[in-house]
Amino acid sequence: MKRPFEQVVAEHGPAVLRVCRAVLGPVHADDAWSETFLAAMTAYPDLPADANVAAWLVTITRRKAVDVIRRQARQPEPTGEPPERPATAGQPGGWERDLWEALRTLPRRQREAVVYHHVAGLPYAEVARLLGGTASAARKAASDGVQTLRQTYLHDEARKGQPR
Amino acid sequence: MNDITAPAADHVTTVLRAGPDVASDDLVRLHTRLATVAERRGVLDVAYRTFDSPVGDLLLAATDTGLVRVAFPNQDHDAVLARLADTVSPRILHAAARLDDVARELDEYFTGRRRAFDLRLDLRLAHGFRREVLEQLPTIGYGRTASYTSAAAAAGRPRAVRAAATACALNPLPVVLPCHRVVRADGSLGRYVGGEPAKQTLLDLEAGPV
Numbered sequence: 001m002k003r004p005f006e007q008v009v010a011e012h013g014p015a016v017l018r019v020c021r022a023v024l025g026p027v028h029a030d031d032a033w034s035e036t037f038l039a040a041m042t043a044y045p046d047l048p049a050d051a052n053v054a055a056w057l058v059t060i061t062r063r064k065a066v067d068v069i070r071r072q073a074r075q076p077e078p079t080g081e082p083p084e085r086p087a088t089a090g091q092p093g094g095w096e097r098d099l100w101e102a103l104r105t106l107p108r109r110q111r112e113a114v115v116y117h118h119v120a121g122l123p124y125a126e127v128a129r130l131l132g133g134t135a136s137a138a139r140k141a142a143s144d145g146v147q148t149l150r151q152t153y154l155h156d157e158a159r160k161g162q163p164r
Numbered sequence: 165m166n167d168i169t170a171p172a173a174d175h176v177t178t179v180l181r182a183g184p185d186v187a188s189d190d191l192v193r194l195h196t197r198l199a200t201v202a203e204r205r206g207v208l209d210v211a212y213r214t215f216d217s218p219v220g221d222l223l224l225a226a227t228d229t230g231l232v233r234v235a236f237p238n239q240d241h242d243a244v245l246a247r248l249a250d251t252v253s254p255r256i257l258h259a260a261a262r263l264d265d266v267a268r269e270l271d272e273y274f275t276g277r278r279r280a281f282d283l284r285l286d287l288r289l290a291h292g293f294r295r296e297v298l299e300q301l302p303t304i305g306y307g308r309t310a311s312y313t314s315a316a317a318a319a320g321r322p323r324a325v326r327a328a329a330t331a332c333a334l335n336p337l338p339v340v341l342p343c344h345r346v347v348r349a350d351g352s353l354g355r356y357v358g359g360e361p362a363k364q365t366l367l368d369l370e371a372g373p374v
Contacts, residue, residue, distance in 0.1 A: 001246075001249075001250055002249055002250075002254040003246065003249060003254065004210075004245045004246065004248070004249045004254055004256035005254055005255050005256055005257060006212075006245070006256050006257050006258050009195060009198065009257070013191050013194070013195070014186045014191060015183070017184075017186045017190065017191065017194070018183030018184050018186055019183075021183070021184035021186075022183065022184055026184070030190075030194060030197075033194055034194060034197055034198060034201065037194075037198050038198060038201055038202060038205065038207070041198075041202055041207050041208075041255055041257075042205070042207045044254055044255055045253065045254060045255065099176070099179055099180070100184060114180065118177055118180035118181055119180055119181070119183045121181070146176055146177060146180075149176050149180075150176050153176060
């Protein structure tokens with residue numbers, strides 16, 4: 001017995017969008033989200049009833065994000081980097097632009113481990129299944145990533161000084 | 165120094181956990197886009213919406229064949245959707261576009277400007293004799309009533325009165341297939357999927373302004 005797909009979108013839609021934004025930035029996140037849920041909806045009837053839906057969705061999201069990145073690589077934007085304009089920059093409790101930028105500078109494996117564990121909330125065993133390797137290797141990658149973020153992001157924060 | 169950096173370090177994972185702020189109107193926009201693309205790609209098996217009616221919020225659900233389910237508030241819309249997921253397909257989205265015609269005709273009906281529905285129906289949730297009973301219901305004209313006996317007779321089995329009553333009680337398309345026009349032989353209303361007050365409201369509506 002499977003729940004209506006509407007409930008899957010309602011429950012996991014926000015988390016998938018956060019993952020898309022963390023991996024791709026706000027500009028390309030919408031495309032990845034749409035492609036993820038369309039693919040998920042298409043395959044949904046065949047998903048085993050006991051499947052971990054969150055992990056299944058992140059698996060699809062990851063594949064779709066890679067597609068989006070490949071498309072970007074094939075058609076480089078004339079201005080270089082896509083414009084980065086988080087809609088919520090500066091909002092209290094919102095996504096902090098500097099952290100998001102710092103995240104993009106991490107090696108891919110670390111970035112993915114950080115996003116899947118800390119943003120998507122997957123346990124390291126699931127993160128390892130996505131990235132390959134062991135759960136402890138995934139934990140190490142995420143830990144290294146967070147370590148770097150603490151240095152770069154907090155350093156930037158400190159440099160900006162008091163007004164915040 | 166450590167006293168300062170320790171709480172600040174936690175800040176990183178806290179902010180990561182909160183994630184990029186996701187506004188609810190972003191999700192509404194993405195949901196609408198998903199419904200549109202899913203419809204176009206043929207993977208939207210069941211579309212639904214609710215309709216604000218004088219007998220409460222009606223759940224309307226349609227396959228690509230036609231209207232498959234109408235449900236009253238007392239039938240618990242979530243439970244109805246769960247059963248649709250089980251019996252029709254779990255590829256269900258809230259998507260109003262496919263139900264535009266249904267909503268328009270219901271609006272005309274509830275404002276007294278429509279006496280019969282002209283909609284594509286999907287009767288896959290009704291089988292056998294029950295389905296035959298339901299298919300005959302529109303022959304009971306607007307504003308009229310018939311007995312359960314005559315509903316059974318119209319479907320070809322005049323003695324299957326109880327089965328005809330069951331067919332009405334399990335009507336997957338109430339209002340549109342007018343089981344509210346079937347009443348007891350003694351003239352009392354009899355039971356109704358949407359509750360007796362709803363049955364009375366529909367019959368009063370069809371009786372016209374007093």
